[in-house]
Amino acid sequence: MPRLIDHDERDRQIGDAAIRVLAAEGLAALSVRKVADEAGIATASLRRAFPTQEALRRFCVGRIRDDVAARIAGLQGEGRPLVLRLLAELLPLDDARRRELAAQLQLAVLALTDPDLGDSVAQMHDAVHTVCASALHELVRTGGMSPDADLPREAARLHALLDGLALQLLSTRPADPRQVADAVLEHHIDALPGGAARM
Template sequence: MPRLIDHDERDRVIGDAAMRVLARDGLGALSVRKVAEEAGLATASLRRAFPTQLALRRYCVDRIHDAVAARVTTLTGEGLPLAIALLLELLPLDATRRDELLAQLQLGSLALTDATLTDSVRDLHDGVASICSVALGQLPLREDVDSAFETLRLQALLDGFALHLLWAAPTDAEGSARRLLEHHLSTLV
């Protein structure tokens, strides 16, 4: 009798392995063989799920998007505490978010020269902008505040601070992030 395969679980295992390979070894190591080895699967099994390297790369980008979306949809509250919580989810404050950011940076840089990834990476970028917009929507912004501009500025602030957290790794990363965000947002209300 053939063994039943839980395709969603297999894809999750492959996705986890691919993210670990990207974060630890870089884009050059994101091969079918390396990911299959990391996932503890036969190469043929991985090829059935992701027949091309492009399919695996797209899956990784979409997985980051879906993971962030899943985390932010579980957040509750309102006002400044919810705005801060939403924005903190976009920063590399734990191993999972750090790996996501490392993978996003590598796949995003590849998308600059590989048009087949451009739409997936753009969707990820737009998702960050959407979260920034939702966070700002939680605040009683001053009347003179241009929401579209401030969304763009907030996203730029987060992008820069995310890189800072990757390279500087302060001992109190979440506290630093919270203080930075609270200060920035306080200038808008």
């Protein structure tokens, strides 16, 4: 009797392998053969799942987005502590998130000249912006930010801060990235309209 293929598990293996390859060796190494070797599966099996490199690249972007969303969905709590944990999920504070960001940056560079991949990267950008807006709404809801604040402007400012902080953490690799991230994020939250007064 032929062995049944668990397609979800196979896709998970391929996604993990592709992100490792992107993070360690860059976009040029993201070939079907290289990813198949890294995943420990037959090249033909990977080609059946992702017949083109474009399909594999789009899958990687979606995989990163889905992994971040799953971690965020598992968070509990409310107010400032929840917001800090929420924003931390978007930063390279451990090996897995460093790999995600390194892979994401490789794909984002390609997306500048690849319209198909550009749509996928734009969706990821929009998802990060949504998280920023949700974090601010949570602060307003729990009294950690003035309800009179300009939320769209503050969401754009927070998004820009996160993007810059993520790149800084990835490139400088501080000994305690969480301590650095917490200090920056807490300072920013305190500086929001009504932030420090409502701690």
